[in-house]
Amino acid sequence: MRTSLRGARDAIFWTLCAGALLLVVAPALAIIGSLLQQAWPVLTLHLLTTTTAVDGLQNALLGTLVLCVGILVLAGPIGIAAGVYLAEFGPPARSSWLRLGSETLAGIPSIVVGYVAYLVLDEELHWGYSLLAGILALSAIVLPYIVKTTEVALRQVPTTLREGAAALGLPRHTTLRRVLLPPAIPGIASGLVVALAISVGETAPLLYTVGFSDNNPTPYLFQHPLGYLTYVVFLNATLPTRQEHQVAAAAGVMIVLILIVLIAAGRLIARRAARHAARMAN
């Protein structure tokens, strides 16, 4: 009697778990499915060889990738440096203020960041719609993630390594570079992956700061607007023809593909990190 009751409870529990899993997986599959279904007729090489001036996505895809590179170049080093400072060098009082600032930044809605960036950079400084303004606005949004993951990754490095290095009289920068950073690299890299994923999916801050262009990206940082994938989704969905809707869906498919690549990279890195952690533990 007791056993069967327990069996029934188990069954209910597992059914609920499976239901919850379905609730998470189903929307993702539904979104990808409907995107593919809608985009199917236009998913050809033509998308990659023509720009949005015709009916392709070349400029938007390249623009999104340029923004990603910009984030890696600008937000990457700054965020990692800030995380290193918080984990290794900052005196506790100052660090807690910096941490508060970083967490507040993470909480500001992206459209507000975009609007402020527009007022200050595009208008006040007369940069106009520009790549640099967009990179700065996106950086402000993703920096807190990079800072946090770097700090956490460094804090997870065993204290015994710090002590071992200190006991040998190694300078702090050598300790950081040779002893602490190598095991933290997978964690830091996964923070960068998250930052890139956010950048790929943001629209609001870019609307204000980089505008949009039907032409391929230029090497100019100022006064030149830039195309990017999320704008196509945003705009084409409001346009009248069926083909424009299909291109919007195709842009969505590309965003999802980039995200999948990023998530896969993140998984790969995390698995490496786990292997490394297992080695360090024995």
Place this chain on the structure above:
Amino acid sequence: MIAGVNRFLVPRFPAVNERARTVEAVAAGVSAAGASALARTARAGTGVAVDGLRVRFGAREVVHGVTVGFHAHRVTALIGPTGCGKTTVLRALNRLHDGRPGVHISGSVRIGDEEVYDPRADVRDLRRRIGMLFQRPNPFPLSIRENIALAARIHGLWSRQDAAERTEAILREVGLWEAVRDRLGQAPFLLSGGQQQLLCLARALAVEPDVLLLDEPTSSLDPGTTARIEELISALRDKMTIIIVTHNLQQARRVADEVCLLLDGEVVEQAPADRFFQAPADERSRAYVDGRVG
């Protein structure tokens, strides 16, 4: 310099004093080369003197005015039950508590004639001179070769040219060469725990310390490696001052020349090992040795 060492060591360390006197006698009228050789001898005979050391973590004082001398060329075992402050004292010797929030240290620690807590002290050089081996092996996430050479190269003791040769010599000294000679470029994490600890010892020896601190160095190791490390401790005594924290009385008996018993953050007794184990002077030492406390 010799006079300075002498003046400092005379009152506290009869054993060192004797050595310093021989040094002085020989030093009377020697060449410059001879003098530098003597300076080396004198440096190799560096004792450590702790005077009135207090360590406080926040409001809680865990070391209450410890005064103890660690003689050159001798192995001193710091023993006592868990929580008696022996590791805290050990870590105070190479300033490993520095920078940890809430830690307050007062009193004096002198290595040779140098005050460790002098604000003008070069902490990195002090730490080079005071090697340390930890409870659990902590090899760096670098290749085996780099683990050994990194600090020696940074302190300017090894050059790029002689690094390979000296790495081999050190690894032979600790008895690890045969096991790792074919994988010097690999990470050390696939070595056994005992081999990792020997690697850490080699790493500490590579920077030519005058003093070696051992914090329960064999507590996580197999009996074979424990025996190997104890042999090395005995052999290294000729080159440096050795201080070992252990809660294993048998180990203290096997390796120590001198024993210092700590209870509740205070020194109960410091004595030559034979005398300490055969006829402890303090009733509390007797109780501890007999296994009635701790």
